[in-house]
Amino acid sequence: MVFNSLHFLLFFIVTTIAFFLLPHKYRWMFLLAISCYFYMAFKPIYILILAFTIVIDYFAGIYLEKTSDPSTKKKLLIASIIANVGCLAVFKYFNFINENITDLLGTLLIQNPIPMLDILLPIGLSFHTFQAMSYTFEVYFGRQKAEKHFGIYALYVMYYPQLVAGPIERPQNILHQLTQKVNFDYDRITQALKLILWGMFVKVVIADRLSLYVDKVFDSPHMHSGISSLIATIFFTFQIYCDFSGYSLIAIGCAKVLGVDLMTNFRRPYASINIREFWSRWHISLSTWFRDYLYIQLGGNRVGFFRSMLNVFFVFMISGLWHGANWTFIVWGSLHGIYLIVEILAAKINFKWPLPVFTKWIFNFALVAFTWIFFRAHHLAEAKQILINIFTWKKGGLYIGNAASFGYSFLLIAFLLIADYNTEKWNNKFSLIYHANKTVRWIGYLTLIMILLLIGVLNGGQFIYFQF
Amino acid sequence: MKKFAIHISLLLLILIVLDRICGAVLENLFYKQTHGDEFVSIELLEHSKADVLLLGSSRASHHFISDSIEQQTGMTVYNGGRDNMGIHYINAVVPEILNRYTPKYIVIDLIPNNFCKGSQDVQGYFDIQSSALLPFANKHQPIYNCVQQYNSMEVYKAKYIKCYAYNSLIGSMIQNTFTKIGHTQIKGYEPLATGIDTTVYKKPFSNEFNLQPSLDSTSFQLFEQTVQACQAKGVKVIVCFSPFYFERPIRQNVQAFFQRLSTAYQFPILDYCTDSNYMHQSALFYDELHLNNNGAAMLSKSIGQYIK
Numbered sequence: 177m178v179f180n181s182l183h184f185l186l187f188f189i190v191t192t193i194a195f196f197l198l199p200h201k202y203r204w205m206f207l208l209a210i211s212c213y214f215y216m217a218f219k220p221i222y223i224l225i226l227a228f229t230i231v232i233d234y235f236a237g238i239y240l241e242k243t244s245d246p247s248t249k250k251k252l253l254i255a256s257i258i259a260n261v262g263c264l265a266v267f268k269y270f271n272f273i274n275e276n277i278t279d280l281l282g283t284l285l286i287q288n289p290i291p292m293l294d295i296l297l298p299i300g301l302s303f304h305t306f307q308a309m310s311y312t313f314e315v316y317f318g319r320q321k322a323e324k325h326f327g328i329y330a331l332y333v334m335y336y337p338q339l340v341a342g343p344i345e346r347p348q349n350i351l352h353q354l355t356q357k358v359n360f361d362y363d364r365i366t367q368a369l370k371l372i373l374w375g376m377f378v379k380v381v382i383a384d385r386l387s388l389y390v391d392k393v394f395d396s397p398h399m400h401s402g403i404s405s406l407i408a409t410i411f412f413t414f415q416i417y418c419d420f421s422g423y424s425l426i427a428i429g430c431a432k433v434l435g436v437d438l439m440t441n442f443r444r445p446y447a448s449i450n451i452r453e454f455w456s457r458w459h460i461s462l463s464t465w466f467r468d469y470l471y472i473q474l475g476g477n478r479v480g481f482f483r484s485m486l487n488v489f490f491v492f493m494i495s496g497l498w499h500g501a502n503w504t505f506i507v508w509g510s511l512h513g514i515y516l517i518v519e520i521l522a523a524k525i526n527f528k529w530p531l532p533v534f535t536k537w538i539f540n541f542a543l544v545a546f547t548w549i550f551f552r553a554h555h556l557a558e559a560k561q562i563l564i565n566i567f568t569w570k571k572g573g574l575y576i577g578n579a580a581s582f583g584y585s586f587l588l589i590a591f592l593l594i595a596d597y598n599t600e601k602w603n604n605k606f607s608l609i610y611h612a613n614k615t616v617r618w619i620g621y622l623t624l625i626m627i628l629l630l631i632g633v634l635n636g637g638q639f640i641y642f643q644f
Numbered sequence: 645m646k647k648f649a650i651h652i653s654l655l656l657l658i659l660i661v662l663d664r665i666c667g668a669v670l671e672n673l674f675y676k677q678t679h680g681d682e683f684v685s686i687e688l689l690e691h692s693k694a695d696v697l698l699l700g701s702s703r704a705s706h707h708f709i710s711d712s713i714e715q716q717t718g719m720t721v722y723n724g725g726r727d728n729m730g731i732h733y734i735n736a737v738v739p740e741i742l743n744r745y746t747p748k749y750i751v752i753d754l755i756p757n758n759f760c761k762g763s764q765d766v767q768g769y770f771d772i773q774s775s776a777l778l779p780f781a782n783k784h785q786p787i788y789n790c791v792q793q794y795n796s797m798e799v800y801k802a803k804y805i806k807c808y809a810y811n812s813l814i815g816s817m818i819q820n821t822f823t824k825i826g827h828t829q830i831k832g833y834e835p836l837a838t839g840i841d842t843t844v845y846k847k848p849f850s851n852e853f854n855l856q857p858s859l860d861s862t863s864f865q866l867f868e869q870t871v872q873a874c875q876a877k878g879v880k881v882i883v884c885f886s887p888f889y890f891e892r893p894i895r896q897n898v899q900a901f902f903q904r905l906s907t908a909y910q911f912p913i914l915d916y917c918t919d920s921n922y923m924h925q926s927a928l929f930y931d932e933l934h935l936n937n938n939g940a941a942m943l944s945k946s947i948g949q950y951i952k
Contacts, residue, residue, distance in 0.1 A: 182797065196645075360645045399844060572841075579826055580815025621655065626662060629807050630814055 177217035179426045180380050187214070192433055200357045204331055207354070207434070211336035215299075218340075222298040225263055226334060232259040233308045234329045237315045237322035249316060256312040260305045267298055272501030300340030302498055306465055308333050311347045313469050320347045328354055337430040341423050343441040343461035350436065358435030368432035370609050375425025377624050377632075382588045383418035384633030386411040388581055394552050397561035401572030405565035412552045413545040414589050417446065420459070444596045446544070449536040451515040454544060462498070466491050485520065489513040499551070504559060508550040515543055584631055667806020673817045674779055674810060680820035680827050681726050682779070682813065687832065688724040689740055689780060689787075695719035696951065697741065698832070699734050700753030700884075702727040706934045707753065707886045709944040710831035716948030719748060723832030726776065730758060733773040735866040736790035742877045743786065749951060750874055751882045752867075756894045756902065756917065759867070761860045770794050778802050778809040835937045836930035840889060845932050848890045859897055864905075871909045881911040882951070886943060887922035889932040914950060916943065 177184050191210045198206055216223050236256035243249055271292050278288040311332065314320035323329040331354050338345060393400045393408035400408070424441035431438045445458035455463050474487045489510065496509020522529075529536060553559035564570065576582045595607070604610040608620025675690075677683040684705070688697070696719050698708045704725025713721045726733070734752060741747070774795040781788040781799050792799045802809040810817070819826050827834055874881045883902070885894065894902075894917055906913050921942075922928055928939030935943060 182801075360648070362645075362648050365648060572844075578816065580819055581812065583815060618655075618658075622658060622662060625659060626666065626807075629663070629805065629811065630666070631812055634808070634811055 177214055179423065179430075180376060180384075183217070188430065195434060196360050203358070204327055204354060207336070208327055208331045208334060211331065211334040211339060214336040215334065215339055218299045219296065225267070225298055225301070226304060229260055229263060229305065229308050230330050230333050232256060233312050233333070234323070234326055236312050237329070238324070240312070240315045241322035253312060253316045257309065260309050260312075264301060264305055266293070267295060267301055269497075269501045303342045303344055304333055304339055306344045306462070306498075307338075307342075310344065310465060310469065314347050320351075323347070323351055325355075335431070335436070337427040337434075337436075338438055341420070341427070342459075343424055343427065343439050344465050345438060345461065349439060353436045356435070364435070365433055368429040371425045371429030371432065373621065373624055374609065375422045375427075375429060377422075377628055378418040378592065379422030379426070380632040380634065381628055382592055383415045383422060385581060385588060385631070386415040386418070386585050388633070389575075389577055389585060390415055390552065392577055393575060394554075394558065394562065397558055397565060400565060400570075400575055402565045402567075402569040404572070404575040405562045405570070407574070409545055409549055409552075409562065409566065411585060411589075413446075413541070413548050414592065416548060416551070417442070418592065444600050446541060446593075447537070447596060447600050449533060449540055451512065451519055451540065451543065454540065455512070455516070462495070466495050470494065481524075485517050488516055488520070492516065502554075503556050504550045504553050507556070507559070508547050511547045511550070663806050667810070670807060670810040670814065670817070671779075673821055674813070677817060677820040679824075679829055680816055681776070682816070683820060684724055684726050684829060684832050685737070685776065685780065687722065688737060689784060690744075692722040692724070692741075693720070693745055694722035694831075695748040696721040696751065697747045697749070698723045698725060698751045698753065699737070700725045701729050701755070702834075703755065703886055703934060704753035705829070705832060705834045706836050706930070706936075707940050707943050708751070708833060708947060709835075709940050710833045712941060712944040713948040713951065714831075716945065717951045719951070721831065723829075725753065725832065725834075728772050729776060730754075730773060731863050731866045731870070732770045732790070732794065733776060735870045736773075736777050736787045738870050739786040739790075739873050740780075740784045742873060742879070746877050747879055749880045749882060751884055751947065751951075752870070753884045753886050754867075756885050756898045757892070759860055759863045759898050759901070760895060761858050774798055775811075779813070781809065833940070835940065836934055837937055838930060839936060839938075840926045840929040840931055842926050845889060848892075848932055859901060864901055868905060868909075871905065871911060875909060881909070882914065882947075883911060884914045884947065885917045887916040887919055887928075887935065887939070889922075889924065889926075889929045891923055892917050912950075914947070916946075 177187060187210075191206075195203060195206060212223060215226065233256055236252050240249055240252050243252070274288065274290050274292055277290070281288045311320065311323075311329075315322050323332065328351065332345075332347060332351050333339075335345075335350070335354070390408050390412045393404050394412070397405065421442035428438045428441070439461055441459060441461050443457040443460070445454050448454040448457055471487055471491045474490070475483060476487065477484045479487070490513075492509045492513030493506060494509070495512075496505040496507070499505040499508070531539070549562050550556075550559045553562065598604060598606050608623065609617055611617050611620065674682065675686060677686065694710075696713060696717065698704050698710070698713075698721070702725065705723055705727070706725070708721075708723050708725070710721040710723045713719075724737070731754070738750065774791045775798075777787050777791050778798060781791050781802055788799055816826070871881050883906070894915070902913055905911075916922060922935075922939065925939070928935055928942065930936040930939075
C-alpha cells in the first residue's frame with residue numbers, strides 16, 4: 177500500500193476515525209493491528225522477518241538493562257546486531273555478494289557452486305532494521321530504558337507511517353509518544369493535513385512528473401544526447417528530493433494526525449552551499465544514525481586525522497551500500513565521502529573559496545547532481561554512458577517526449593525552488609497554505625488539490641526509497 | 645471535532661463544484677483540438693467516414709500514408725494509429741466506430757510478439773491504453789465497458805471526478821487547440837523525415853525478442869473479439885505486421901496462433917517483419933521501430949496495391 181493510492185486514502189480515513197473513536201487503552205493494539213495490515217498489503221509473509229527482529233531486539237533490550245556485566249552486554253548487543261544485519265545480509269546483500277564472487281571466480285575460470293536466492297527484497301527492510309537497531313544501541317549506551325511492554329515495543333518498530341521509508345526514529349523520541357493520550361486537536365490535525373497535502377503535491381505532481389522524462393533517458397542512455405542526459409540528471413536531482421521528502425512529509429503528517437511527532441527528515445537540502453551542510457539537511461534521520469552509531473563508535477574525530485578521514489570515507493561508503501546492493505550505490509556514497517574529506521582538508525588548511533554564495537550554491541548543486549547519476553543508474557555501465565553523453569556533449573537532438581509534460585517539469589522545478597526559498601528565507605511568509613489570512617489559506621488548499629488532480633501523475637507510482 | 649467536520653465538508657463541497665466546472669471546461673476544450681494524439685482518437689470515434697481505416701500504434705501512424713493509399717485504391721482512407729496503443733485500444737474503439745458507420749476495410753497493424761507475456765508489462769500497457777480511452781468513457785458506452793473490464797477503478801474515478809479523465813492533458817489540449825506546435829498529421833498519418841542514425845542503432849535496443857514468453861491469452865481474446873465484431877458488420881479485416889529495421893522473426897507460437905485465426909476468420913496477414921526489402925535499409929527507417937517518409941511511401945504503396 178503506497179501513500180499515493182486510493183487504497184491508502186481509504187485506509188487512512190477509516191483508521192483515523194476508528195482511532196479517535198476507540199478508548200485510549202485499546203489504541204496501541206489498534207495501531208499495531210493496522211500497522212501489520214499496512215505492511216502485509218505488500219507481501220504478507222515478510223511480516224515474519226519483522227516479527228523475528230522484534231522478538232530478538234525486545235529480549236536483547238530487557239537483558240541489556242538487567243545485566244551489568246560489560247562483556248555480557250556486548251554479547252547481547254552483538255547478537256542483536258547479527259540478527260538485524262543478518263536479515264539484511266540474506267535478503268538484500270546475498271545475491272550481490274554471490275554475483276561478485278561468481279564474477280571473480282569466473283576470471284579464474286572457476287564455477288561458483290553457490291546458487292542465487294530467488295527472493296524479493298522485503299519492502300523498507302533497511303529502514304525498520306535500522307530503527308530496531310537504534311533501540312538496542314540506545315539501551316546498550318544506557319540512554320534509553322528497555323521497553324517492558326512487548327506490544328508497545330512492536331509498535332515502535334512497526335508504526336505504519338514510518339515503517340517502510342522512515343524517518344528512522346530513535347526510541348527517546350517516539351516510544352513515550354506511543355502511550356500518551358491523544359485528543360482530537362483541530363490545530364494539530366490541520367497542521368498535519370497541510371504536511372500531507374504538500375508531501376502529496378511534491379511526490380505526485382513534481383517527482384512523478386519528472387520521472388517520466390528521467391526514466392526514458394536513463395533506461396536507454398545510448399539513444400540520448402548530451403543535452404538530454406544533462407537535463408535528465410538535473411530532473412532526477414529534483415525528482416529524488418521530491419519523492420523522498422514528499423514521502424517523509426506524508427509520514428510525518430499521518431503520525432501527527434495520530435498525535436505522534438516524528439523527526440524532520442529534510443530541510444531544503446539544495447539550499448546548501450557545501451556538502452557538510454547538504455548532509456545536515458538531507459535524510460537527516462539516516463545521516464544522524466550513521467553519525468551516532470557508526471562514525472562516533474569508530475572513533476569519530478577523536479582519533480588521528482588520517483584515521484578520522486578514513487572513518488568519514490567508510491561511513492559514506494556503507495551509507496551508499498545501505499541504499500542498495502549495487503556498485504552504483506557504493507560509488508555514490510564514496511563520492512560523497514571524498515567530497516567531504518576534501519572540504520575537511522580545505523578547512524584544515526584554512527582554504528576559503530573566494531566565490532560569491534550563489535556560485536558556491538551552483539557548484540555544490542552540480543557536485544550533488546553528479547553523484548545522483550550513479551544513484552539512478554541500474555549499473556555502472558549505464559552511469560558511464562550518461563557521463564560520456566554529458567562530458568563529450570554527445571550530438572543529437574534534445575529529447576522532449578511529451579512537450580506539455582516537459583514544459584510542466586521546468587515550471588514545477590521553478591515552483592519548488594520558490595517554495596523552498598520562501599521557507600528558507602522568509603519562514604513561509606508568502607506561502608498560501610500557511611498564510612495568516614484564512615481565505616488565502618483556503619485558496620491555497622484548493623489550488624494545490626486542483627493542480628494535483630489536473631497535472632499530478634495519478635497512477636500510484638512507487639516511492640524510490642521503498643526499494644531500500 | 646465539529647469545527648473540523650464542518651470545514652472538511654465545506655472543502656469537499658467547494659472541490660466538487662470546482663471539479664464540475666473545470667471538468668466541463670476541459671471536456672469542451674478536449675473536443676476542440678485540431679491536431680495531436682487525442683485529435684486522432686476524436687476523429688476516429690466521432691467524425692471519420694473513411695472507407696479504409698488503419699489502426700495500430702505509433703508504427704501505424706508513421707507507416708501508412710493515407711493519401712497514397714487513397715490514390716491507389718480510389719477509396720477514402722484515415723490513419724487512426726496512435727502512440728502506445730495496442731489491441732486493448734483497438735478492441736475498445738472498433739465497436740464504437742462500427743456503431744456509427746461501416747467502413748469497407750480495417751487494417752490492423754500489430755507487433756506480433758507483443759502478444760506474448762513477458763514481452764512487456766501487459767497490465768502496464770493496458771493501463772496506458774485505458775488512460776487514452778478514459779476521456780471517451782463517459783460519452784461512449786462500448787469504451788466505458790472495455791476500460792471497466794481491465795481497469796474498473798479508473799472508470800469509476802472518471803465517472804465521479806470530472807477532471808480525472810483529463811489528467812495531464814491540459815497542456816497538450818491547449819497546445820493542440822490554440823497552437824500549431826506538436827504532431828502534424830495528414831489524415832492521421834504522421835511523417836518522420838530523417839533517416840536512422842546507424843551510429844546509434846548498431847543492435848536492437850529492445851530485448852523483448854530474447855525472452856521466452858508464453859502467449860498472452862487476453863490479448864489474443866481481444867484480437868479475436870475485434871475480428872468477430874468487424875466480420876459481423878461485413879468489414880474486411882487485414883492484419884499487417886509492418887517492417888522492423890533489425891530482423892525480428894515472429895515467434896512460432898505467436899505465428900501459429902495468428903495462422904489459426906486467419907484460417908478460421910478468413911483474414912489475410914501481410915507480414916513484413918523479416919522482409920529483406922526493408923531490413924537494414926537505413927534510408928527507409930527513422931529508428932529501429934519506425935519507418936521514415938520514404939519507408940512509409942514504399943509500404944503504403946504495397947498495402948494500397950493489396951487492397952486494390
